[in-house]
Amino acid sequence: MPEFFPFIPGTETSQTARQHASDASPLLGRFRAVPRSQQRPHSASALGLLSNGGGRGSVHVGYGALIASGLGIAPDDDGDDDYEDHDGADYGHKAYRWVRRNVEDLIIAPRQTAVKRVVERWWTRWGVLVFLPAALAVAWCAIPFPQYPLRPGDPDRNPGHDNDHQTPGHGAARVQVNFWFFLFVYYGFYNLTALMWITKVFNLYSLNWWPSNLGFPLTITLIAVLGLAAPIPVYMVPELKFLTIHNTAWISWTFVIMAMPVAIAFCILMLHERHLGLRNSLSETQRIFTSSWWTSEGDSVADRNRHRRRMGLNDYNTMYYTPLPSQRGRASAMLRRRWLPASFVRFVWFCLALLVGLLAYLIGEAYAEIYLRTLPHNNLETVVYVYSWVITVHLLDALTGWILGVSEGERVGSYPLSWIFKLYFMLTYQTYVRALYARLRSPSQFILLQALSSTSLIVFVPLTMSMTWHRIMSFLGLTTQSYASYQKLCIRNVFIRFIAENVSMLAFLGSILVLHFGSNQDVYPYFAFDDPEDIEDGYNFGFTFYASTITWACELVAAFLLRALIRWCFGVNASVEGKLDLAVWPELLPTSMAVMLHVLQNMLFSIIRLHFH
Template identity: 35%
Template sequence: MYHLSQGDELDSQYDEDQYVQRFRVHSTLSSREMINSPISPVEPDERTHLLQASRKQVRSWTSTFLKRALLLNVFPVLVVLAWCAIPFPNNNPYDDPDKNISSVDYIKNNFLAYNSSLNDTDSSHLPAPNSEPVEINFWFFLFFYYGFYNAIALLMITKIFDLYSLNWWPKWLGGFFAYCVFWLMSLAIGMLIYFFTGLEKHNLTWVLLTFMTMNMPLIVAFIVIRSENRNTYRHSLTLAQKTFLEPQLLHRIPTSYLRFLWFCTTIFLVIIAFIAGEAYAYVFLVSPETHSGIDAFVYVYSWLATVYILDTVTDYILETKVRSYPLQFTFKLYFFMIYFIFYRNLFARLRDRDTYILIQAASSLWVCIFYPLCMTRTVHRYLVCYFGLRKEYEDYQRQCGRSFFIRNLAENATMLGFICWIIIISNGPNKSVYPYFKFEDDLFDFDLTLRASCVIWAFELASSAITRNIYKRVFNHDITREAVIDFETYPELVITMIVIIIHVLQDMLMALLSLNFEGGNAAKPRP
């Protein structure tokens, strides 16, 4: 069943430890030579059959700058924009139901030939604007909005298992069927919450339900491995071993099982980061009060410190315990994405140009100084001497370059997403269900937010170009070329990256959605 169980019980066939050293000789090879060489990694024997890509496809997708930008930046953003732009069926107590195309009564009147009593209601009896929150249709939210969001979250975990070359579902159940079953289970629990509790109006409820959904594969994989005794040393013993070494060998744990436990630990840390990000959004972004420039500065860099700590811990575990290069790549992208997406949405609550300048000046200086400084041999020697770094300088150089490439990818995807959805939401039919993007308060200016965001993006692109130029001229290192070779070597990496980008962008919008449902237990009168 498991790819990890083939061959030696104590080790994985998909062992990055031996591969990484050989892979790093690719600086003298072209990408095509690298892919066709015998030192390429062993392909996993089992696949999820969910969004696979071959090396030939990935080579075609990433062959030019334009194709890479469309695939990794534009396409995920378009998916998220389409998801959040579809109008929520709603009942707005202060809108004319015959003019509001997203209202439930409009849909009934025009598509179902339903005569609503609101047609005969005098507009003078309607509540004053903004006196009551908009009521959205729960079933649209559950099956389309939350359903798609939850499906992407479960798919992200499945693709991460793919990179580890491990199927999380029982063999008899099958990959696609198991995925559908657990997705439908989460929606069924959402229905029970709606009918029997008063918790459906809280964003945290749906965050925790997604947290549970993302943990299901870990629990199932752990149970199946334990049931198949993959956690015990099962090699047959000779007579001499049984006589003298049996007590010691019985307590030995296979290396593959230990690696699996570390792998589960890193996924759990990733999900914890997801919860922490939602908490940050609730405390700072969704709070109604305005924030000063100092508040924003503290928010950004406290969140930055949190993300860097979690990223450092997971990167260390993946490199030393799990030994998986593609997992290091994808998890670093995840942490950069959750930092930048919360940083971007802070712009919608800044009130003056000075605040934007303060935040962006610190960010640009950080990029242009910190990243080239980290690339130097002096810093490498310091890390070797005082922090026990065991990488050769060439490997360390590639690690720094990879980190900067992922940072650029997260920067561009999140800024493109933010600029597009403030335009679409603030001027579209879902404006009422995303009060964060209304910009109706005199303190917050849509034009200022849009212009300042575009200027900040231009500065980020400039600082990125400067840093890349420093890498090429001073360190003779092309981070784009290295990334393309990684994509062609690990074709599953590209699909996983796209799913991660979509998931994190959806996280932010999910946190900012105003949940006020028609009916449900929360709407029932209390005694």
């Protein structure tokens, strides 16, 4: 694991302590947590980050402020020496340097200098955070499927003639597709992206979920093979084959695959008895600060078991003494503290946050299916559907945000995790709204939804960032953060929303282009736009594409006005804050790319029409 918190011994009168004596660098005994780079002699401010305006306008607080304000990287210490071209260097060496610079240092093991170089320019930042995830999602759905005509008498050939058959909202099947191609190519890449996202989230948590004796490559390969092998018997058994035509069944199986790393990590902690306390004995110096110094009881699980056997206490649930009734509450609290270390409780909260996140897109799939099965809708029904989904996503987002927290001492207390889950929920909301655009049948529906969205964004967001709003939230007990910390989260959410809006709309426009004109048109009847009745009403591909493009332009204008308003009213810059976050926590960049690709795939997977040959 990377050494995030090297500790500097000394007293509070030392120069280093005086320099960093703040709540952002917690004091632990005679040790204060100081970022590693603070130990360097360099003093370039804020990563030398943001050549346009530097770090002005930033409201970074907490540990991130400490890093951003003093992550000293001198001009000759930016790690670029390995990338310099030398005369006579062969092609293989150049290719290796290119891979290291663009793959290893940005995705596999991201470095702050490499991430800083990418995010400080808007075109490279858009390239990795918007265009690349959207392009990968569009390319994935554009891979040509082997297709076969429907058999005579197939109920999907004449949907509605069979009382037991109901055409799903994404359209009746037009062709049969090859099961093995779908399983190993289309679904295989979908599962692999989901596993990458879970792994990157664990990286942010600084925990390896795979067994150390197996290693990551073997473990993820075994899970991937299981994810592809388990559906085969279901497909081969005629009585169960009907399950394979339901998108929700495949998405539910992916939910199980994504939950496996969480279950494996939980089992590893249980096997290592992390839930019982320390596994290894403490040193004599460390024991000074524990009760074992006076009780002669060891601090590890094995030491406590030996002490129990010497005392004749073989029952694992027996205390050292029988407490009086007045002491039972205190003894129970002592027992809970001993048997549930803070690190284990923190991991349980982390698992709960992952569970809520995984359930979100299952709920989204159900929402989309209900809406599509009840088409067509009038303006009021469209607004009710969209904003009921908005409320649902924001409630799940608020629950996950409360679980994760952003400050040390809260449930999980991880700002990077709260950042990535905010992106996940924001993008989940946006993708299902984009899919809805393909079924809006009049300009008035587009205008109504966009007017509500842009107006609420421009008016409500600055209002919630005001000090008065923060005081109301504090009075109601809805936040315990300082105003600077609260404002930081608000401006961060603006940056995340901007990313989610653009990547989701770009993927939506690209997907309807390649699916309407490409070879997979019959596999995605949702984007066919060839119903004669709809064409007569003016509902066609041209209307959907151009109305969506205009909507995107309106969103860009609204985002520009919102940023200008925030900068004028509060003196902070959303782009600066987003770039600082990505540079301070470089693991956010590949994790964001993984989560965006996965959520965009969910949007497309939910509307594919599966009917296997």
